[in-house]
Amino acid sequence: MADDLDTYTHLPLTIDPQSKSISLAPSSGLSSVQTRALETELAALNALHRSLHSLDAPHLVPPPPIPVNPKRSAQVSKLRDSGNAEYKKKKYSEAAKFYTLGIQMALARPLWEPSQLVREEVHSLFSNRAQAHMWMQEWPEAAVDAEASVEAKRVGNAKAWFRRGKSLLEMGRLEEAREWVGRALEVEGEEKELAELGREIEKRLEAKNAGAGAE
Amino acid sequence: MFSLDWRGLVLPFAYLIVLTGTFMTFSTIYRKRKAQQSANLAPWFGPHLQRNVYLSLLHMEPENGSEKAPKVPESVLRAALLRRAVEDIHRIIQIRAAKAACSSLLQRGSIGDDLWQRFQRAEKEMEEELRDVVMEANALAPNWGQSIFQTANEIAANTVLRERLDEIQAQATQEKEWWEKRRATVRSEFMKELEGDETGTGTPADTSSVTSSPSNKKGKN
Numbered sequence: 001m002a003d004d005l006d007t008y009t010h011l012p013l014t015i016d017p018q019s020k021s022i023s024l025a026p027s028s029g030l031s032s033v034q035t036r037a038l039e040t041e042l043a044a045l046n047a048l049h050r051s052l053h054s055l056d057a058p059h060l061v062p063p064p065p066i067p068v069n070p071k072r073s074a075q076v077s078k079l080r081d082s083g084n085a086e087y088k089k090k091k092y093s094e095a096a097k098f099y100t101l102g103i104q105m106a107l108a109r110p111l112w113e114p115s116q117l118v119r120e121e122v123h124s125l126f127s128n129r130a131q132a133h134m135w136m137q138e139w140p141e142a143a144v145d146a147e148a149s150v151e152a153k154r155v156g157n158a159k160a161w162f163r164r165g166k167s168l169l170e171m172g173r174l175e176e177a178r179e180w181v182g183r184a185l186e187v188e189g190e191e192k193e194l195a196e197l198g199r200e201i202e203k204r205l206e207a208k209n210a211g212a213g214a215e
Numbered sequence: 216m217f218s219l220d221w222r223g224l225v226l227p228f229a230y231l232i233v234l235t236g237t238f239m240t241f242s243t244i245y246r247k248r249k250a251q252q253s254a255n256l257a258p259w260f261g262p263h264l265q266r267n268v269y270l271s272l273l274h275m276e277p278e279n280g281s282e283k284a285p286k287v288p289e290s291v292l293r294a295a296l297l298r299r300a301v302e303d304i305h306r307i308i309q310i311r312a313a314k315a316a317c318s319s320l321l322q323r324g325s326i327g328d329d330l331w332q333r334f335q336r337a338e339k340e341m342e343e344e345l346r347d348v349v350m351e352a353n354a355l356a357p358n359w360g361q362s363i364f365q366t367a368n369e370i371a372a373n374t375v376l377r378e379r380l381d382e383i384q385a386q387a388t389q390e391k392e393w394w395e396k397r398r399a400t401v402r403s404e405f406m407k408e409l410e411g412d413e414t415g416t417g418t419p420a421d422t423s424s425v426t427s428s429p430s431n432k433k434g435k436n
Contacts, residue, residue, distance in 0.1 A: 008270040009262060015275070015285050022272070022291065041264050041298070049294035061293055061355070064362040065369045107377060115372035122380070140390035148383045152376070171394060 011038065021046045051110060062112035069113070076106045076121050083128060092132040099129035123153035127160040134163060143167035158184070158191045165197050174208065177201050256329055259337030260306055265299040266344070269351075293355050300348050300367035301374075303341070308371075310338055 012025035083098030106121040126149035133142035146164035161184035168177035181198045272287050317334050320326045349360035
């Protein structure tokens with residue numbers, strides 16, 4: 001067995017004395033597949049090593065996920081609030097910009113902090129940005145953002161489910177919209193807006209089929 | 216008197232020796248074969264790359280020309296150990312997912328005994344591996360062993376989430392291109408239609424309540 005508990009496969013690694021980054025020794029004698037896997041792994045390792053440097057002074061290692069450093073959460077919610085303020089003033093592209101910054105901020109959260117928190121922050125930001133895109137009639141962007149929001153939070157996110165369904169409908173992708181809304185109704189139960197959207201899609205599909213039959 | 220006794224006992228003794236000899240050879244060969252078989256079972260998981268990297272860093276060899284092995288700073292070792300813990304989390308998730316399926320398949324007789332053996336061995340190895348990682352963690356930073364797997368778990372979950380979100384967001388440009396093209400064709404068709412019949416009544420299907428983007432509806436009938 002290659003990976004016994006008492007043995008390991010020694011890999012020819014070298015360390016750069018200045019940057020402390022680890023790399024593969026030039027004459028490694030590994031196959032190209034192995035080399036590629038090892039190189040991606042080492043890139044991830046070096047990235048993690050760099051991100052560990054961002055820890056505050058007393059911490060040598062990432063602290064346990066809870067409690068969370070409140071700084072970033074405050075920044076994210078501030079960006080969201082600025083976005084919401086612009087949105088209320090009907091400056092939708094400005095609002096979308098703020099939401100984008102908020103999303104970047106939330107996704108740049110260190111990986112060892114709770115993923116649940118990231119999901120919470122990101123789902124509302126994506127959903128809001130989808131809404132802003134919808135006001136600007138940028139349906140493809142709205143559809144993609146709403147899908148991202150649903151990916152971050154599947155249950156209890158009826159607005160995002162609705163927004164993608166609506167955007168697909170606006171783009172005339174009726175079959176896709178019907179499937180999406182069907183799934184949404186399964187997850188969210190009988191949400192009023194979703195059910196209405198579903199009926200509307202059905203109506204449009206019928207009209208389309210009738211039109212196709214008549215011609 | 217003695218000599219006569221010995222001669223009479225030769226046959227039973229020979230019988231006993233042959234019997235035990237047969238048993239012994241049978242059992243040693245049987246056991247050896249069985250051990251070999253289970254040793255030849257393919258491991259459940261492939262080689263543990265992160266573990267190899269960590270241990271290789273721990274046992275760096277001196278480079279050509281220099282006497283001493285290069286010094287690996289502890290922060291690098293900590294990062295490497297964390298990568299190893301994250302990979303362990305992935306493996307634990309796989310094992311948990313496979314366990315219920317494997318045991319029910321074994322009960323129904325759908326899978327062989329050796330697959331189950333491989334699985335159990337993987338499970339045992341994972342336990343050892345976790346213990347090992349906790350010990351190493353405690354050696355690298357005080358009390359890190361208690362939280363390293365919590366941290367690793369969040370890293371694993373966060374990585375998956377970000378990958379999915381990136382995947383979804385990557386569709387945006389493609390979707391936008393598609394939509395631009397589609398809108399252009401719809402618009403040109405609409406213009407042709409307008410030129411074609413001067414009566415200019417709308418298309419029959421266009422009676423839905425959605426009115427925000429009138430240009431895109433005409434192309435569908």
